Amino acid sequence: MDTLANVVHGLGVALLPVNLLYCFIGVFIGTLVGVLPGIGPISAMSLLLPVTLSGTPESGIIMMAGIYYGSMYGGSTTSILVNIPGEAASVVTCIDGHQMAKQGRAGPALGIAAFGSFIAGTFSLVALMLVAPSLASIAIAFGPAEYFSLMVLGLVVLTFLTQGSMAKALLMACIGVVLGLVGLDSITAQPRLTFGRIELIDGIGLVPVVMGLFGVAEVLLNTEQAIKRDIINTRITQLLPNREDWKASAGPVSRGTLLGFFLGILPGGGAVVASFASYALEKRLSKHPERFGHGAIEGVAGPEAANNSAAGGAFIPLMTLGIPPNVVMALLLGAFVIHGLQPGPLMISQNPGLFWGIVASMYIGNLMLLVLNLPMIGMWVQLLRLPYNVLFPLIILFTIIGVYCSSNNVFDVYVMIAFGVIGYFMRKLGYEPAPLVLAFVLGPMLENNLRKSLILSQGNLMTFVERPISAVCLAFAAMLLIGPLLPALRKKRELVALDEGA
Amino acid sequence: MSQRNRLMVLLAAAGMLFAATAQAQDYPTKPITLIVPWPAGGSTDISMRAIAESASKVLGQPITIDNKAGGGGTVGPATMAAGAKPDGYTISQIPITVFRLPLMQEVSWDPSKDFSYIIHLTGYTFGVTTSAESPFKSWQDVVDFAKKNPGKVTYATPGTGTSLHIGMEQIAAMAGIKLTQVPFKGGAETNAAVLGQHTMLQADSTGWRPLVDAGKLKLLMVWTGARSPNYPDVPTLKELGYPMVYDSPFGIAGPKGMDPKIVAKLHDAFKKAVEDPAVIATLAKYDMVPNYKNTEDYKKFVVEVTESERKVIDTLGLAKK
Amino acid sequence: MSDQTNVKLRLDNSELWGGLIGLALGLFVIWSGLKLKLGTINDPGSGYVLFYTGILMCLFAASIIIAAVTEGGPSFASRWENARWGKPVLVIVCLTAFALALEPLGFLLSAIPLMLLLLRLIDPVRWTVAIPISILAPTGMWWVLKHLLAIQLPNGMFEIG
DSSP states (O other), X not given: OHHHHHHHHHHHHHTSXXXXXXXXXXXXXXXXXXXXXXXXXXXXXXXXXXXXXXXXXXXXXXXXXXXXXXXXXXXXXXXXXXXXXXXXXXXXXHHHHHHHHHTTOHHHHHHHHHHHHHHHXXXXXXXXXXXXXXXXXXXXXXXXXXXXXXXXXXXXXXXXXXXXXXXXXXXXXXXXXXXXXXEEOTTTOOEESOTTOGGGGXXXXXXXXXXXIIIIHHHHHHHTBSSOOOSSSOOOOOSSOOHHHHHHHXXXXXXXXXXXXXXXXXXXXXXXXXXHHHXXXXXXXXXXXXXXXXXXXXXXXXXXXXXXXXXXXXXXXHHHHSOOSSHHHHHHHHHHHHTTOOOSXXXXXXXXXXXXXXXXXXXXXXXXXXXXXXHHHHHHHHHHTSOHHHHHHHHHHHHHHHHHHHHSOHHHHHHHHHHHHHHHHHHHTTXXXXXXXXXXXXXXXXXHHHHHHHHHTTTOTTHHHHSHHHHHHHHHHHHHHHTXXXXXXXXXXXXXXXXXXX | OOHHHHHHHHHHHHHHHHHHHHHHHHOOSSXXXXXXXXXXXXXXXXXXXXXXXXXXXXHTSXXXXXXXXXXXXXXXXXXXXXXXXXXXXXXXXXXXXXXXXXXXXXXXXXTTTSEEEEEEEEOOOEEEEEETTSSOOSHHXXXXXXXXXXXXXXXXXXXXXXXXXXXXXXXXXXXXXXXXXXXXXXXHHHHHHHHTTSSSEEEEEGGGHHHHHTTSEEEEEEOSSSOOTTOTTSOBTTTTTOOOXXXXXXXXXXXXXXXXXXXXXXXXXXXHHHHOHHHHHHHHHTTOOEEEEOHHHHHHHHHHHHHHHHHHHHHHTXXXX | OGGGSEESSSTTBHHHHHHHHHHHHHHHHHHHHHHTOOEETTEEOTTHHHHHHHHHHXXXXXXXXXXXXXXXXXXXXXXXXXXXXXXXHHHHHHHHHHHHHHHHHOHHHHHHHHXXXXXXXXXOOOHHHHHHHHHHXXXXXXXXXXXXXXXXXXXXXXXOO
């Protein structure tokens, strides 16, 4: 009953007109920066941090949180419409979401993304209220060895994202890891693979790579097709998901929500891993895995629910331990401290009004996002009616602006163009960009944690199988790698058996 | 080079000079990026955010924090030294590792040449913690355990070559024990590592404070000269028999070749910031006190600290071959 | 043409070339890893992970090459059949020119011509439509960024924008 009283108290705080206003401003800006690829929540939040200092801590933090989950919502829009993921967590949404848009089903795709996100967001907030303190231990149960094994599992899972050859996907994943390691070594500060270019000391940015491989490459690929012009001339049959869509999506949304929530608790990479783990899971469970990659609504519903639910899970280590699991949460931590509050094990009991007020406002914010986004689906879909020869130059303009804004660096625009060309040839030769991008994100974490765990275990490789969480991750990875081979083996054996019988 | 080309070059140079002075007059006209070479959420990050917030009010332009963690706090300054324009729009926090790491290994920067030092700001309170569930009750327990199990005691630091790493190695040398360092990227990560008992100890600046206050971590010692008023029961290094004080003072700098007028503007703004009561209050949360030095004194300090570090590194046998 | 869409050990086998490029990259990564020092297993160095990733790359690339030689793969010609390859090349040229002009000329002066070129080159849009779009879209974006989000795009030597 305590919790209920707290929730009521929190709602009281969140429903104060000034907090409602801050919440609305937050989710509105969040949606805006989410839709504009490249301008992520991080830059928007660091620019607006000073603005929030004028009000009460509650309003300031409510607005910052609004920007964060607002951008998670907005990120799926560009993925679906023009195949440009706004951030790493929505790379997976591109795969089937954009295919749906090409088939004239952009409306249902956007709709299921919005509803899926709403459902996942609601669930993760309820969970946050009920079980936050007891889940804090998950965040610290993961040490270097556990992270390494989780990253290995992640890399194995991502090969399930591809339609084509496994060898090609694995090669792309390796290239992604190598690209991720460019720059100064995070342990010894030695420059690696920088070719003497000072711009590369800092590593290659994620945004230019993603914009190049997805956005620019997509445009290049489409301009060469004189006859088959997918984006235009599509009949738009419906604006919202129909009954069948809902039936297909119910399972993926609920599984994605759970997966996202638990992975979101982990510091570093949780939301990204959650989104593609959910995709792989749905593909594996589906009776028609061959539909994936050709516009399966499950492939949009699951990952979108997962990455929004992860956004909720990410609050747990921050609120209960004062450990921010990602940069966005760290910015929130900064906002707390500058307001004179110290998130940590004592915060919930010392400042119940603040904690419950923020949680309640996030719920209201999610509702606002749904109201704000549903009417806009119609507008977004109209955008696809633009003739392709107008749409393509606009896409290029958006990618350029997005890349420049993400780093204020012209070099990144060159990087984007280079990756655009590379991406074009990759697709022509049947290599897919998704494994590369995800490995690019996971690679540096994989390397850093491998080296730390080897230092910790004094070079004993057994550490990875002796530690239970790590062992479970590796066992899953092994099962996934060997799994697809088994049916083939069995089939062969059956054939042999038949031959002998005849 | 033909006459005409030479003229062009001269003209261009004059134009650039003109542009530079015009820039210094109006500076700042756009947001300034302050590189914090530590992960977001640690004590350095949050205190720098508070300082930057206050300084930006003086400068009239927002200061955005760019967290470029890694290499014990050198990746950020090294990136700046290598690529940023000395226009005052990119500056960086300079931890002591920027002077120390070049003594230990090959690096891409030269601390005496590659930076325009601006102002010295403050220092840290360091401490060694262990999980509340760990069998270690005091530092003596750690020493006893380590004597029986050489190399088995692991400690998390914010990076190789940081004061925490060097300090722990000095302590180990004096106590006659062998410890194993595990380099993380900063406070938020070392907190998680020691809480989850992935490492036995954590040596870091006061980012551990909320966890120590909540009883999740035990503070075994602090590295300040006198005991911390917040933890009157925790012994200092000196009391434990190690005659040392570590506070790793830090300041900020820009890339080499900055216009002195811009340096002066930044110096004034940041000086006001460390005098701001709100900033002092935030620093106090992490047991940090302002330690102001002006541009000239900061430059002298860099020379001194490099010399004293060289001696320590030599005695520990960590100097680069 | 049609009998050449699936070729085995031939110079225009696109699979073979993809694998060879992968193999070359893998060897380069192994070499870079060795140069950066592997370290020891209880204290892995900067090149440790690069070295082993390089080995994996070579293995995967080798399996692609073997498949290309034994099972054959589509030829380059078939991959580009019915494709107007000139168009992507034009777009790439425009983008490169834009990238070079961005810093000296500033965002507005380089983006407006880029938009105009793209609008006219991919599949010509009527001038009456192309000109307003190429001026309004960059200016509008620039305005939103500068005044709503406080982000300054490059303004170039003429300080326009």
